[in-house]
Amino acid sequence: MKPLTLFVLLIFLGATTWVLTWSPLTVRKFQETYYRAIGPFLKSGSNIEKFSREFVREVEHSENLQRKLEAIQADYGELKIIEGRFRELERENLQLNQALGFQKGTTFDVKAAKVIKRQPSTWWDTLTINRGEKDDLGTQLTVLAEGGLVGRVDQAFEDAANVLLLTDESCQVSVYIEGSPEKGILSGDPGDYGTTPLLRLRYLSRNAALQQGMKVFTTGLGGIFPPDIQVGTIAETIPGSYESEALVKPSVDLQNLAVVFVLAGDQTAVEEKEAEE
């Protein structure tokens, strides 16, 4: 090996080791800079892609009808989520009024966002939406769609945000099963390339009496997701020696998402935290 090549190899190793020691904050800053730089290109590319897709659709539907349909779909989904939350609050209020004579004021806000890109990563199940910090979106916010939970915001940039989907192994959700005392942790199953990926529900009791079709909801424990959001339904139970597992079918068609809703400004958790303090 030539001395110059050896010298460059040593510098390469040193520089790479230095990068490996970067803190999460430094990594986030670097990622923000990177996405800020390529953001305009992504936006232009996305617009071109969107334009060509809409051009093809134009053959079947007029552009106006398409726009109206999209707007109605977005409104309908948003209203469904709002309705679901109101029912939850109604139930919560009723319980609290009965038990403590205590009424709780809760404010929340959902923001509709369009899916720009699906699965830009190799091993991580993510998608990109067209809203970001400009719309007051930050990391860790809950993302919903018609039917239930989609995932959480992993990175928020100026005009876009990356959403980590439920089907990814890194996205863990504390859940309970309706009509059962069972609670567990739900996450994606790696290496599942089926058309309807199933989620793996772990840490159930050994003799968990679960039936196919039972609904799975978030517990709200752990501080990542708010409670009582539907996640899916039990598809199969896998008994184990010490604990059981179950496969859960997501309640949202994660393969064909066009519009999602970011749960922003959920004051319930903040108020609960303040009350605890």
Place this chain on the structure above:
Amino acid sequence: MIRYLLAIFVILLASFVLRQFVPVFPEFYHARFFLVLLIFICAAVTLDAIGMLLLSFVCGLLWDAQHTILPVVGDPEIYTDTAATLKFGYSIFLFAIAGFVMQGVRPLFKEGKWQASFLVTGVAVFLYLVIELMLLSFVRGRVVLTGDTLRFIFFSSVLTMLFSPFVFLLLFKLAKTFRYEIRIKGLRHRGHH
């Protein structure tokens, strides 16, 4: 060489944007065309070790900037077993490994036998993905290699490899434009004069 290297940098940067719009193929186990990796691998065989290392550092850094997911800090009493993820910067090593694989066939490539490089391109993509998956399995403490995953890697490698002649063609054009000698044939010819 510097102008040729800079041109490759520009193409790579464009490919980082373009790759966002490359669709996956659900019929083939969600196989995907690894555009950035392909351009890097093809460029690696045309450059010396120094140029290749420089490219792998930049590619790895930008690749991880696009993909790294940072762990979520939930209540440790509830989320006792958080899924570990790879450290930011690991891709630099993976790109370098793929680059060194291509450097192995560089003598053949310099003789004009690019067909061997075409096949090794597929091998390098396959190796890259397998090593990445193994690293992920290692940090997560369990092997995540399934039949479907292997098929995904295989089809992605083949799909990416099939496009390599076009990238080689582009690189030959670039080399010609910037008067960079890729083949030893050209050097010999010049040496006789």
